[in-house]
Amino acid sequence: MERLLDWTFVVGHMNYWLFIVLMMTGLFIVVARGNLVKKIIGLNIFQAAVFMLYISIGKVTGGTAPIYPVDMQGHMQVDPSIIYSNPLPHVLILTAIVVGIATTSLALALTIRIREAYDTIEEDDILKIERHMAAEDNKEHGAAMGGRA
């Protein structure tokens, strides 16, 4: 309990906790909202929070962006006294952002197709139509099977 009240601990972990708040807001949109476009926006927020978490892990206090300065002749100036942040999380998240837009575009294309087939993009209405279709199906095939289905 004493450890939780430690001020440096709180400031050092503040970022992570704020990411969790953002991430959970995104999750709430995905779970609680029925509109498919809204769900995709929620997923994007969730995803952005994960990106921020990763980038925070790569941050080094007093560090700068991992780019070596170049002089007029094009030679890199390597100064060992300068601290650079960790470039690896940056690379991973660059990849993740591009993959994220690919999955988002696929999800949006699916939404357009769902709208074409069901004429709605509200989850409740889609489920209602599906249940109705299943009931119709049962009626049709049930009669053929002697009314038992």
Add this chain to the structure above:
Amino acid sequence: MVETIINIILFTMLVLTALAIVRIDSLFAAVMLSGVFSLLSALLFVTLDAVDVAFTEAAVGAGISTVLMLMTIALTSRTQKKATRSGMVPFVVVAVTGGALFYGTLDMPNLGDPNAPAQLHVAPEYLAGSIKDIDVPNVVTSVLASYRGYDTLGETAVVFTAGIGVLLLLSGLGRRRRKDEEGDA
């Protein structure tokens, strides 16, 4: 200390934007707010030293994804139905998940700790080796295109697959729509 304050201000704005997206019923406004959200997160990436990530996020998150979503709502609908279900069950789910994640962060090293495990593994090798192995000033570029080039190849494969998927899903959309209209008339 200044960085911490900037972080907290940016976060407050991000959380407010996210809450506005939860509340709002107009999808157009929600899409625009998600663009704002991406731009704010790009600013946050700059304060966390990730400039490459910041401009990718600004171009992809605030640019392309907003355009794609606008196209989608133009083809589907512009408002969402009012929520009929109670928000209680989702709220409990979210609170429990958030609590578990919070518990998980307690073991993490402080933000910016130079002795954190993430800083001591391959990162120093990349930073030192990139000068003589690759000879590119931007270490992020040299890791992306050389040290972890296969990751980028895999990423390209994913984007290619997604592109084919989108093409297959949307091909013939206009044609079918015209046929329907002729059928109605």
